[in-house]
Amino acid sequence: MSLVNPLDSLERQNEKLLKIAEALMRRVEYGTAPSGAAYAQFERAALLEKRVRERTLELERTLELLHQSNSQLAQAHHDTEAARRNLADAIETVSEGFALFDPGDRLVLCNARFCRDFRDTVHDLRPGLPFADYVERISRSRRLVLPEGVSAAGWAEQRLRRHQDRSVMFNVRHTVDRWLQVSEHRTGNGGTVVVQTDVTDIIRLERQERLKLRDKQTRMIRATLDHLDQGVCIFDETARLVAWNLRIGALLGLPVRRLHLGASFAALLARLDEEFTFARGEERAGFARWAAASGPRDPIRVEVMRRDGTVLRIFGSDMPDGGFLFSCTDVTAERESARKLTELNEILEQRVMERTLELEDALSAAERANASKSRFVAAASHDLLQPLSAAKLFLSSLADRCADPREASVLAKAESAICSAEQIIDALLDISRLESDGLRFDIRPVALSDILRPLRDEMEVLAARKGLVLRMVDSSLTVSTDPAFLRRILQNLMANAIRYTDRGRVLVGVRRHGGAARIEVHDTGPGIAAEDQSAIFEEFRRLDPRASRNDGLGLGLAIVERACIRLGHPLGLRSEPGRGSCFMVSVGLAGAVAPVRQAAPGPARPAGLAQAGLIVLLVENEPQLRRAISVLVESWGVNVIEAGDAAAALDLLDDLDLTPDALLLDHQLGSGLSGTALFEEISARLGRLPCAILSADRSSALRDTCAALAVELLPKPLDRHRLGQFLDAAARRMAAE
Known part of the structure; x- marks a missing residue:
């Protein structure tokens, strides 16, 4: 039970509390209770007064907060009403x-x-x-x-x-x-x-503008139709005429009374039947069916011809509203031009055919001439090599017996001249072979060291004669190529570098470049200007006017370029005048193969050495070359049995009833058996003997045949060193037996 009524105002509650506190104080002071109890009541009264005061303060703060909240709520309500009125006023405006x-x-x-x-x-x-x-x-x-x-x-x-x-x-x-x-x-x-x-005003304005535009477009269409060179007429979905130009009347020959708004298409088509015949495209019935179709129509093209010869081309097209449009064009001049053009084409075709036949005859003649030239060069080279080979062998045999230094010098110069002529013939033969369509290459994996090392031994002598330093960096790479042609390419490049370098050095090396080996030949020569770098690969073209015929005919680089093209080996050149040149040949890499040891060429064999006492059968159809070979090998102590052809050789072996120690057989004997066939015949009679085939034929077919027979191939002109090595091997075989 509370001492005060909560419903009373705060002032009334405070007044009651003050009276209660006063009564309590009086009771404490004047009460009959013991003094201790009176004091305890006093304490309770004091504590009660403190709590009443705290509660009074809290109530006052709460009332103050309540007054502030009511004030803020009233302000917010006022602001909301003002915002609502402002929004309502705003949307009303x-x-x-x-x-x-x-x-x-x-x-x-x-x-x-x-x-x-x-x-x-x-x-x-x-x-x-x-x-x-x-x-x-x-x-x-x-x-x-x-x-x-x-x-x-x-x-x-x-x-x-x-x-x-x-x-x-x-x-x-x-x-x-x-x-x-x-x-x-x-x-x-x-x-x-x-x-x-x-948007009523906008739509009405657009409608007016659209009507104006439609009127303007109508006038523009009318002006356009009247200015067209073609005749045009437009029909609606009921096949009634709605628009046309004056040109259509002139082309169709229609009077003005026939062309009027609402004229039917059938009436105009009847006019076409009276004056025109259909020339190309649809006939009259198909034309009428196309116009009467109710669905979408595909474009239609017809040609009609008037009685006076005028040709008209009519094109029909469908309209979006179901109507259709026709355009009519006078193509008389075009058809006449086409007729004349057809006649002219026939005449031109006849002339082209005649000229084609003439060109075919000329091409056949050129091909025959080219084949004849190649055969002539090959035959002439072969025929020239025979006497050169004989002269070279005669000189070699004389050099072995000559003791006078002056005569030896003359013989050396003569041999050098013959070697130069031999090189020129070899170059001509190479050019002829590279131009031949029947040339076949022997493409196989080749160790570059097998090609570079022999070339180094060969070219070091030439470089030393000019006082140059030849440096060759060996390579362990293996490439896929024809070894004979690659050797010829590098030989020409190195010889060319030595020939045109007066001082300094020539460097040959190999770089791996992607999937290829790039062989580079550097020199310290005069260099080549940019404008001359294409000309140097032409036949018989030499940039040095001081070069003599002994330096060649300028075929070396021509052979290099053609061989690289046929083999598919990219050829490059980098050069600057005064700073030397670098020729580069890129050859595709192949699997590794074991390098072949090349035996160094031995010296000429003087008489009385290992070959002494050998019996050699020599079959050569050229008497001078046969005699030269006999003189040379007889000077080494070899006994020679000579024959001019295969039949004579077989008869001679039968008559003498002996077995020679070695065979030297020319491949092209003129008649009867070839050298390889003669070897097989002798082997069938006497057993297998050491044999060397002598030939100026550089074809891969002959190389393959000799390899299959396991006989040695000695190319003409004969090299005395290789001939001596062959006889040495035969002598060792005889001694072993």
Whole structure:
């Protein structure tokens, strides 16, 4: 039970509490209770007074906060009402109809212009109206002009489907020729803002502009049709004439009374039957069926010819509204030109055929001449090599017996001259072979060291004669190529570098470049200007005017270029005048192969050494070369049995009834058996003997045949060193047996 009534005011409660405190104090001071109890009551009264005072302060603070909250709430309510009034005033001042729906699609507020033109159904617009009810009432309005074929329910359904989009804009037509543009936009909290704008003036203006544009386009179309060189007529969906130009009348020969608005297509087609015949394309019936078709039409093209020979081309095309259009063009001159062009083409074709036959005859003659030239060069080279080989062997045999230094010098010069002639013939033969379509290469894996080391031994002598330093960096790479032609390429490049370098050095090395080995030949010669770097690969072209015939005919680089092209080895050149040159040949890498040891060429064999006492059968159809070989090998102590052809050789062996120790057989014996066939015949009679085939034929077929027979091939002109090595091997074989 409380000492004070809570319903009393604070002032009344304080007054009561003060009286209670006074009574308690008096009771404590004048009471009959013991002094200890009186003091305890006093303490309780003091504590009670303190608590009453604290409670009073708390109540005062609470009342103060309550007064502040009430004041703020009143101010907020005032501000909200002011904002609502301002918003209502603002949307009322907007010239468009405005409505706001909350996230639940219920109307929050709208202005007086919203749905003003549809008040017959939306007179009760008020907050809380569902959006679906608003749309349903609009759809039933008598003032709404629905699209053709759309019912009120269908329009409402479409409207609600559009409402699902975030942004919507469309036009609505009013019965009094007014237009509203309705746009919807979503708010940040998911509500919807609907704005209705009167666009009647804009649509009416667009309509006027469209009518003006249509009139302007009509005048432009008319002017365009009248200025066309083609005749044009346009028919509507009922095949009635709606537009035409004057040119169509002139082309079809139609009088003015025939061309009038509404004229039928059938009447114009009848005119075509009277004056024209169909030349190309559709006939009259197909033409009429095309015009009478009700569905979409494909374009149609026909040609008609008038009685006076005029040819007209008519093109028909479908129109979007179901009508069709015809254009008529005079193509008489074009057809006449085409006829003349056809006649001219026939004449030209005849001339081309005649010229083609002439060119074919000329090409055949050129091919025959080229083949004859190649055969002539090969035959001439072979025939020239025979006496040169004989002369070279005669000189070699004389050099072995000559003791006078002056005569030895003369013999050396003569041998050098013969070697130069031999090199020129070899170059001509190489050119002839590289131009031949029947050339076949022996492509196989080759160790570069097997090619570079012999060339180093050969070229060091030439470099030393000119006081040059030849340095060759050995390589362990293996390439895929024809070893004979690659050796010829590098030999020509190195000889060319030595020939044109007066001082310094020549360096040969190999670099790995991707999947290829790039062989480089560097020199410190005069260099080659950029404008001359293509000319040096031409036949018989030498840039140094001081070079003599002994330096060659300028075929070395021509052979290099053609061989690289046929082998597919890219050839490069880097050079600057005064700074030397670098020729580069790139050859594809192959699998590793074991390098072949090349035996160094031995010296000429004087008489009385290992070959002494050998019996050699020599078969050579050239008497001078046969005699030269005999003189040379007899000077080494070898006994020679000579024969001029295969038959004579076989008869000689039968008559003598002996077995020679070695065979030297020319491959081209003129008649009868070849050298390889003769070897097989002798082997069948006497057993296998050491044999060397002598030939100027450098073809791979002969090399393959000799390799298959395991006989040695000695190319002409004969090299005395290789001949001596062959006889040495034969002598060792005889001694071993």
